[in-house]
Amino acid sequence: MFLGTYTPKLDDKGRLTLPAKYRDALAGGLMVTKGQDHSLAVYPREEFTALARRAAAASRSNPEARAFVRALAAGADEQHPDAQGRITLSSDHRRYAGLTKECVVVGSVDFLEIWDAQAWYAYSDENEETYSQARSESLSEIL
Numbered sequence: 307m308f309l310g311t312y313t314p315k316l317d318d319k320g321r322l323t324l325p326a327k328y329r330d331a332l333a334g335g336l337m338v339t340k341g342q343d344h345s346l347a348v349y350p351r352e353e354f355t356a357l358a359r360r361a362a363a364a365s366r367s368n369p370e371a372r373a374f375v376r377a378l379a380a381g382a383d384e385q386h387p388d389a390q391g392r393i394t395l396s397s398d399h400r401r402y403a404g405l406t407k408e409c410v411v412v413g414s415v416d417f418l419e420i421w422d423a424q425a426w427y428a429y430s431d432e433n434e435e436t437y438s439q440a441r442s443e444s445l446s447e448i449l
Contacts, residue, residue, distance in 0.1 A: 308413035313423065316409050320400060321392040322420065324348075325411060329391045338399060338420075340381035343429060346395065346403045346420040353416055354382070395420070 312325040324332060337354035341347035349357065361378055364371035381402070385393040395405065408423035421429070 307415055308418050309415070310413045312411040314409055314411060315407050316395070316400070316405055317392075320395050320397065322395055322409060322411075324387055324391045324393060324418075326391060328418065329387060332387060335384060335386050336393070338383045338385055338393065338395065339378055340399070340402050341419055344403055344425065346399050346405075347414075348393075348411075348418040348420060349416075351384070358382075 308328060308331075310325070310327075314323045314325070316322050331350055332348070335351040337349045337351060339347050339349070339354070358378065361371075361375045364375065366372055366375075381399070383396055383399065387393055399405075403420060404422045404425055405420070406422055406424075410421045410423050410426040412419045412421065412426070
């Protein structure tokens with residue numbers, strides 16, 4: 307499982323060092339794609355393959371499903387961390403997520419999210435009270 311919060315820096319070449327505790331799980335390859343809320347999603351290759359197959363099975367007559375499949379596939383970039391655990395984020399991915407030098411990598415159970423630090427802290431501040439008050443019927447399957 308991918309858990310925790312880390313604050314690596316993006317270097318001038320667009321490289322980001324992944325948290326050491328996840329390098330073994332991602333050593334066989336990973337997929338970086340556009341995530342929700344203008345973050346990037348980093349999946350182990352097998353997990354991404356399963357997600358892509360579920361997405362591809364959705365009805366192509368559904369415009370929302372078509373848009374999701376297109377965005378998921380078009381935004382995907384296969385990476386293999388180098389010896390220092392770094393991956394190179396494309397300029398399109400950096401633009402989409404608004405990444406600057408200061409980044410935050412957060413565990414999201416079955417994948418990692420990469421955020422620009424300011425965007426992450428703003429998101430966290432905005433949603434902290436919602437989390438602490440979580441009693442919604444929409445969360446009934448979780449809570």
